[in-house]
Amino acid sequence: MKSSRLLAWIAIAIGALYFIVPLIGTFEFSLRMRRGEYSFDAYQSVFSDLQFRATFGYSMLMGFLTIIFGMLLVVPTAYWVRLRLPQLRPVVEFLTLLPLVIPAIVIVFGYLRLYNSSSWLPLTNSTNGTNLLLMFSYMTLSLPYMYRAVDTAMRAIDVATLTEAAESLGAKWPTIMFRCIFPNVMSGVLSGAFITFAIVMGEFTMAALLNRPAFGPYLQLVGANKAYEPSALAIIAFAITWLSIGLLQLVSRFQKTAPAKA
Amino acid sequence: MSFLTLSNIQKSFGPVQVVKDFDMAIEKGEFVSFLGPSGCGKTTVLRMIAGFETPTGGTITVAGRDQTSLKPNQRNIGMVFQAYALFPNMNVAENVAFGLKVAGKPKAEIDARVKEMLGLIHLGHLAERYPYQMSGGQQQRVALARALAPKPQVLLLDEPLSALDAKIRVSLREEIRQIQQQLGITTVFVTHDQEEALSISDRIVVMNAGRADQIGTPAEIYNRPSTRFVANFVGTLNLIDAKVIDPGENRIAIGDQGVTLREPVAPAKAGDTISLALRPEAGSIAPDAKGETALTGEVVSSNFLGSVIRTRMKVGESVISFDMFNSPGLVPPAVGETVTLRFTAGDLLIIRD
Incomplete structure (x- = not known):
């Protein structure tokens, strides 16, 4: 074996250890709730917690809504920019990258300043209004990934x-959009959707500062007050993320746009 | 009255005028090709007929109806694109049925028409295939069937053969022409390939810098190019400078050799220089070659091109190419050899532009 190949394998092994050892440690610790033997008690405790179900369900709902509204915003925008306004592409790309540069806490304070109870659009006055604001916050956070996947x-x-x-076959805009364009960018839309879902499920800052009962703040709360359950929750969160990535890989294989044979 | 009429069409993109005063009348069932180099405006004219570009000036009528301001989806004009543009999420049958479904036709009618169209392009057995499972030639045939399915008034073909390899290109262009004649559909074909245009068109429009330089049948375009550009662009041509000796007798000189033309030399005067065109295949150096006109020169090169041997000889300041059909016993003239090229005076055309 060449020395460069050996070095590559060593690098891979170190990298794998760096990622896997903490995960194995967390998983092992999550099984130690019962004294003297391994058990899934911590998981049982998490799943039987009503607050877990409520926050998990809330974040899932927010995730689905974010995906739907995000799609409705991003797909027509990306389509329009590509088709009619290509000169605006750098501007739109820059805008969609901003959520990666501006910290979430800055964005949420901006929202609170703009949409508080004494503003011209007092979204935080009601629960539904705050939920709407949180969904828009999630849409903003997922914009860099959603836009790039669709584009x-x-x-x-x-x-x-x-x-x-x-158009030459007589189709109008709704037909073109939903029968010719949407189905052909579905793999991109779904890729963006799974990333969005993973972001929403783990997001803390926006939900905590808008005081909504989401899964992120619940993770923090449990982590601060319990011993074994946070480890179980960390493993559950990892499982959700991996499931999303797995689905993303699966979906990308279904695309029917392989290059034509010569 | 012509079926498709383009009157005084102009198109500018910002300060750049890409189509200038373009006039054309196309009869019903006619196959017309727009031929020209890249950037000459041929695709822009086609896109204006389709409705994808709006003319800056002028009108487009189909069957007497002004279409200039209609949207593409209101024109009932079928189009085949260079890049096939089949919908990747639909199989062959669904692609062909698309226009009919959009038009709200009943299912039975759609099924029958799809079957008929797939039969027309001989791809009935591939109805369930998706575009990515087909070759480029097959995809383009499906694109043709899809464009024809809603029975359009006019069929537009935007360089449909450019992305295909040479053999498929020849067979598909013959198939396109056969289908066009079978259906009697008015067709406009855009190409930069002169052989394509010459082989399948009723008429050819040779375009140059946004204008139609010449409109005519393939034979007219090839045999009687009206401008230097057309002469240069269509086929291989010798452009020879000649000096007028006697305008009354149509007598000119190429180098120091006198030739009498059939065409009137006027309004050129004695001593003027004029341009003459001569096709390489027009003359022969064989001892028994016919023709009342002859030019003698020295061979400067001789190239084997497969079916023909192209020889270049120097006459005065001009270099003239001529072709000889290849045959097993043929010995091409050697470089430096003096040969006499015979041809008829009518083969020498005066280029006036």
Whole structure:
């Protein structure tokens, strides 16, 4: 074996240890709730906690709503920019990258300043209004991933020519959008959707400062007050993320846009 | 009255005028090709007929109806694109049925029409295939069937063969022409390939810098190019400078050799320089070659091109190419050899531009 190959394997092993050892340690610790033997008591305790169910359900609902509204915002925007306003592309790309640069706490304080009870649009006056604001916050956070996933999917299918082909066959905008464009960027939309879902399930700052009963603040609360359950929750959160990534991989294989044979 | 009429069409993108005063009348069932180099405006004209571009000036009528301001989806004009543009999420049958579904046709009618169209392109057995499972040639045939399915008034073909390899290109262009004649559909075909345009068109529009330089049948375009650009662009051509000796007798000189033309030399005067065009295949150096006109020169090169041997000879300041059909016993002239090229005076065309 060449020395460079050996070094590569050593690097991979160190990297794997760095990621896997803490995870194994956390998992092992989560099984130690019962004294003297391994058990799933911590998981049982987490799943039987009503607050877990409530916060998990709330975050899942917020995740689905964020995905739906995010799709409705991002797909037509990416389509329009690609088709009619290509000169605006750098501007839109810059805007969609901002949530990665601006800390979430700054964004949420901005929201609170703009939409507090004494503002022109007092969204925080009601529970539903605050829920709406939280959903928009999640949409903002997921924008860099959602936009790029959809834009990349659109790049793969010559959107302009497909639109013209559909128009020449008599199709109007809704038909073009929902029968010709949407199905062909679905893998990108779903990729963005799974990333969005993973973000929403673990997000803490926005939900805590808007005082909503989401899964992120619940994770923090349990972590501060209990011993074994936080480890069980960390493993559960990892499982959700991996499931999302697995689904993302699966979906990307279903795309029917392989290159044509010569 | 013509079926498709383009009157005084103009198109500018910002300060750049890409189509200038374009006039064209196309008869019903005619196959017209727009031929020209990249950037000459041929695709822009096609896109204006389709409705994807709005003319800066002028009108477009189909069957007497002004279409200039109609949206593409209101025109009933079928289009085939260079990049096929099949919907990747739909199989062949669904792609062909798309326009019919959009038009709200009953299912039975759609099924029958799809079957008919797939039969027309001989791909009935691939109805369930998706575009990514097909070759480029098959995809383009499906695109043609899809464009024809809603029975459009006009069929537009935007360089549909450019992305295909040479063999498929030839077979598909013959298939396109056969289908067009079978259906009698008015067709506009855009290409930069002169062989394609010459082989399948009723008429050709040779475009240059946003204008139609010449409109005519393939034979007219090839045999009687009206401008230097057309002469240069269509086929291989010798452009020869000649000096007018006697305008009354149509007598000119190429180098120091006198030739009498059939075309009137006027309004050129004695001593003027004029441009003449001569196709490489027009003459022959064989001892029994026919033709009342002859030019003698020295061979400067001789190239084997497969079916023909192209020889270049120097006459005065001009270098003239001529072709000889290849045959097993043929010995091409050697470089430096003096040969006499014979041709008929009518083969020498005056280029006036």
